Amino acid sequence: MIVREILLLPSFEGASIIAGKTGMDNEITGAMVLEAIDIENWGKRGQLIISSFYALEHLSESETVMFFRTMSSIGIGALVFKPERLMVEAPERIIELCDDFDLPLIKLAPQVKYESILLDVLGHILDSNLTLLNRFFDVHKHLMALALKQPSIPYILSPLKNALHAEVTYFDTVRDRRTGTEQTLTEFTGYSFNRREPEAYQTHAYFDAKLFYDKGFGASHQPQTVQALAVRIPSSDGVDYYLIIHNADRELTPLDTMTVENIVSLLQMEILKQNAIKQKLFYQNNNTVHDLLLDRFGSHERIDSALALLGIDRYPLYEALLVRTRVVDPIDADRIDELLQALRRSLRASYPGIVYFVNGDRIVFLHNVRNENSGFSLDTVRNVLSDLHNSSILPLFTHLAVISSATDRYSLPAINNEVMNAYRLFDETQGDFEVRYDDLGLYKLLLGVDDPSQLDTYIDPRLSALHQDALDLFQTVVSLCANGMSYPKTAEQLYLHPKTVRYRVERVRKIYGVDVRNPDDYLQVVLADKIYTLRKDS
Known part of the structure; x- marks a missing residue:
């Protein structure tokens, strides 16, 4: 019910609008007699406020303005003025404020009782709500019958x-x-x-x-x-x-x-x-891909069956792509799933047939390909990740992407080992990095060792002593090599002054005889760092 409809009720016979005529379409959802000015505690949107304005008599001008501003912010529908012996006409200030706040002010006939007004307004609202409730029930019943289908x-x-x-x-x-x-x-x-x-x-x-x-x-x-x-x-x-x-x-x-x-x-x-169906299918496929990569099916027949279930049994060769993501801001740690979902959608747009296994912050994709030339493209993977980095709705993150070599369906654990070993080789300090396993060169010798403890014998004894005696100095020369011998960049990464970096590098040269300006020592530092990384994750 709106204000103009209120005027058609019996108790409003002889009533007139004396202010706020622009608000005649305001909705009315209830009625209340004004007895106290703390309207913020009891006022509700759409209320019709009935008053003789005695409650406002002792308010200052600023307090009166504040009262009307509060009514407007609440969404009061209209004011009804009931003339009394002590106040026959509405105060001019009240009329002006009603016009200012587009609040209809209705003047009643003096003989009308408060009870009549409340019964008329609330009765009409109750009748309307009952009609609406009945119609809502009919709609709800029809739609619930539809839901059962x-x-x-x-x-x-x-x-x-x-x-x-x-x-x-x-x-x-x-x-x-x-x-x-x-x-x-x-x-x-x-x-x-x-x-x-x-x-x-x-x-x-x-x-x-x-x-x-x-x-x-x-x-x-x-x-x-x-x-x-x-x-x-x-x-x-x-x-x-x-x-x-x-x-x-x-x-x-x-x-x-x-x-x-x-x-x-x-x-x-x-x-x-x-979503429940998708989630069930996700867990089923996720576990199946994981079991394939870990060689848990045991026989060629079961492997064939699992590949057919996943829909990746058409071509002779398979590749794996591992992508590790790390959010930059710890506050975004709970958004890893959102990031991986976006990655899955983007990669599947380029490679529709791929399946995947998700574990924490990394995901391994399995791709069935006709030949080695139709497999994962490093440029495509790089472009997909670049688009995700540029997305305004995703958290900031760093990534590592490793593409395996190609193999047959019964050697899937081998390509899983390739990407997992590379995952262990490059820690999060590497920054954004994409690589093919076949392009790792000398690093593949390190990754091919069955027992990582055997790698200790490949570390230059000078660097073993440096790592054991002064880890901060070791990390300084490692960072310097990783940053292409840039002292300013290394200092920024380690939160040091460039002079401090030079001082540390000179100490390493004098005490341990390691000079990173020498290509052989440079290579020994890089290899030692990779070996310690592999040993840490073993």
Whole structure:
């Protein structure tokens, strides 16, 4: 019920609007007699406040202004002035404030009782709410019957279109999937959403939407921007789903809102069901890939069966790609899954048939290829990771990517060992790095040793003593070699002054006889660092 409808009630016979006429369409949801000025404690949006203004009599001018400002911020629907013997006319200041805040001020006939006003207003509201409740029950019953049929998303959208007399679209923002009752309206090329203030019966998030089309509709072929209403569909997978209501140039009625709320809940149930199926399939495939990489199937027949189940048994060769990600800011540690999901989506766009195994901050992809020339491309992997780094919605991260050699289906553990050994060889201090296992050269000799403890004999004795006696000096010469002999860069990495770096390097030369300017000593430092890295992870 709105203010202008209030005037049609019996108790408002002879009433007149004396201020705030611009607010005649304000909604009225209840009524209250003003007895105290602490309206912030009891006032509610849409209330009709009835008063003879005695409660405001002792307020100063600034306090009166503050009272009206508080009413406006709450969303009070209207004021009703009941003339009394001590106050026959509303004060001019009150009238001015009602005009300033677009708050309708209704003057009643003097003989009207407070009880009559409350009974009329609240009775009408109760009757309206009962009618609305009955209609909502009918809608809810119909949609719950629909839910029992386990409908598809297009099937769910159809009754909403009929109820609202408007075209509707289901929108998955991450995968850019659109399903709608009118195909042309789903073909927008861009969009922007602006959050609305919640209204009655709205439990989900509503947005004023702008949809951008490269070409218009009908005879027009010019770019076009169309207004719509979007409602976010809650989900458990971190993806933003929306229900878009086109032709939304009219406000939703309470019954429309309740219908939308029910449909959104129904769509949420469908999304949760689909996510549960995807999650089950994810764990099944994740475990299967893991078992293949660790040679847990035991026989060729079981390996063949597992590869067929994964849908990667068409070609003779297989490659592995390991990607390790580390978030830069520890506060983003809980966003690793989000990052890996984005990585999976991007790589599968380039290599649709790949499967994967996820473990913590790393993921191993398994690719079935016709020949070695059709496998993972280092440039493609690098470009995918570069796009993720440039994404404004993902956390900052560093990465390591290693591509294995190619092998047959019964030697998958071998390529898993290749990428895992390289993973151990390059720690997080390496920064962003992409490499093929076949390009590791001399490092492959280190990785081929079965017992990492045997690698100790390959470390220059001078560097063994340096590592044991002065780890900080050892780390300084390692960083200097890793940074291409750049003293400023090394100092920045170690939070030291460049002179301090030079001093430490000179001490290493004098005390341990290691001069990193000598190519042989430079190589010994690099190899020793890699061996200690492998020993640390063994």
